[in-house]
Amino acid sequence: MTTSVKICGLKTTDDVAAVAAAGARYAGLVFFAKSPRHLEIDQARNLALEIPEGVAKVALTVNADDATLDAITAQVPLDMLQLHGKESVERVQEVRARYGLPVMKAIGIADEADLAQISTYTQVADQLLIDAKPPKHADLPGGNGLAFDWRLLAGRRWATPWMLAGGLNPENVAEAIHLTGATQVDVSSGVESAPGVKNAKKIADFVQAATNPVPRF
Numbered sequence: 001m002t003t004s005v006k007i008c009g010l011k012t013t014d015d016v017a018a019v020a021a022a023g024a025r026y027a028g029l030v031f032f033a034k035s036p037r038h039l040e041i042d043q044a045r046n047l048a049l050e051i052p053e054g055v056a057k058v059a060l061t062v063n064a065d066d067a068t069l070d071a072i073t074a075q076v077p078l079d080m081l082q083l084h085g086k087e088s089v090e091r092v093q094e095v096r097a098r099y100g101l102p103v104m105k106a107i108g109i110a111d112e113a114d115l116a117q118i119s120t121y122t123q124v125a126d127q128l129l130i131d132a133k134p135p136k137h138a139d140l141p142g143g144n145g146l147a148f149d150w151r152l153l154a155g156r157r158w159a160t161p162w163m164l165a166g167g168l169n170p171e172n173v174a175e176a177i178h179l180t181g182a183t184q185v186d187v188s189s190g191v192e193s194a195p196g197v198k199n200a201k202k203i204a205d206f207v208q209a210a211t212n213p214v215p216r217f
């Protein structure tokens with residue numbers, strides 16, 4: 001089975017072109033003001049209109065209220081919502097029902113105790129993003145370029161589709177897939193040349209390494 005790739009935090013039409021050329025399946029648009037990848041709604045709309053069919057447009061929000069989600073979903077053509085904050089099970093259900101879009105819930109993992117969170121959301125989310133838990137005082141709840149111990153996921157399976165994220169890059173993604181059994185992976189910092197600046201070569205190398213994961217270790 002080939003691995004599906006999500007490139008998160010696109011900001012320019014060059015980023016869109018690089019993602020499409022590389023063969024990624026998902027493109028993430030970040031709505032979080034503190035992030036170097038943040039987009040205003042009109043910017044996101046223009047970018048989303050450039051994303052070709054076959055690449056799913058994912059809007060990433062953090063503890064967003066209905067007014068914020070109403071504004072985003074009214075103006076930006078989308079295929080999925082990614083909830084990357086402390087949204088409860090009930091909030092995930094509400095968002096799914098209100099917008100009629102598939103919802104991907106991010107779960108932060110630092111140690112084995114955090115794995116219980118995954119089972120909590122399997123019944124309500126369409127997808128899960130299993131990511132590194134951010135450091136305590138981090139400005140960003142995701143997109144920090146930090147990995148967790150992938151061995152925590154070894155041999156575990158969930159009925160809900162899931163993506164592996166956190167500190168992935170072209171050099172380590174094959175090993176991460178090998179250790180976790182992930183069939184979907186997500187990356188942001190690992191395909192950038194500076195925070196918020198995507199690099200087309202790194203995007204191509206990442207997709208290549210993820211979709212042809214010949215272990216090099």
Ligand SMILES: O=C(O)c1ccccc1NCC(=O)[C@H](O)[C@H](O)COP(=O)(O)O
Pocket residue numbers: 008009028030032035036037038060062084131140141142143144145146165166167168186187188189190
């Ligand atoms: O990317 C951001 O700036 C961001 C901001 C606020 C919440 C979440 C954010 N990113 C979430 C993602 O889906 C990232 O791709 C994921 O955390 C992996 O990031 P990285 O470790 O940098 O590859």
